[in-house]
Amino acid sequence: MLELAILGLLHESPMHGYELRKRLLSLLGALRAAISYGSLYPTLKRLRTKGWIEEEAPAEEDDTLGPSGKRVLSGRRARKVYRLTPAGKEHFAQLMCDSNPDGADEAMFGVHLAFFSRTDPANRLRILEARRRRVEERRERLNSALNRTAERLDAYGLALQKYGLETAEREVRWLNELIASEEGRRHSHSDLGDRLVSPRHDQSEHLDDTEGSRNISKGDKRDE
Secondary structure, three states, X not given: OHHHHHHHHHHHOOEEHHHHHHHHHHHHHHHHHHOOHHHHHXXXXXXHHHOOEEEEOOOOOXXXXXXXXXXXXXXXXXXXXXXXXXXXXXXXXXXXXOOOHHHHOHHHHHHHHHOHHHOOHHXXXXXXHHHHHHHHHHHHHHHHHHHHHHHHOOHHHHHHHXXXXXXXXXXXXXXXHHHHHHHHHHHHHHHHHHHHHHHHHHHHHHHHHHHHHHHHHHHHHHHO
């Protein structure tokens, strides 16, 4: 999850470690507790070793002038900037198309969704449908458990079970909307392609009709 998130963010622009961590915290939301400098920098080191990212040489920090006109050291360390390599872009694309079932779990699905604009429509649909199947399975398990244990639960336990079931049902409805939107977008692109082709076809038919009319006109004049 962290590897995909880092590569996706660096796909947008080079970043230094502090900025990258802030963006990761914002991107991963409720999962941000898993992101710390203790996990970020070892991951960056591993990605650099693999050749998927590269480290830019830090720029020199400008010294400032004190009241006496003498140059004073700023005391700030230059930050290392990380950039995605061509190999890293290829690896990111492969991760986005990964068919591993774990990609449908909540954490990985969230990261995939954040970078949907960088993958093709067919892959977006595949990821959405895989996530929907995962949530539908969970919904069925919750519903079955609720039917078996409802009589033995107190009011709070019953409320918790219902909350889990309603949460799964809401996510399925949300996924259905996303899938319908993706399918509609694909159909609209297909219709656009048909419209782009059809005028040429109609024009060809019109030219054929015009040519035929001319031939008929010539034949009529010869008959006269």
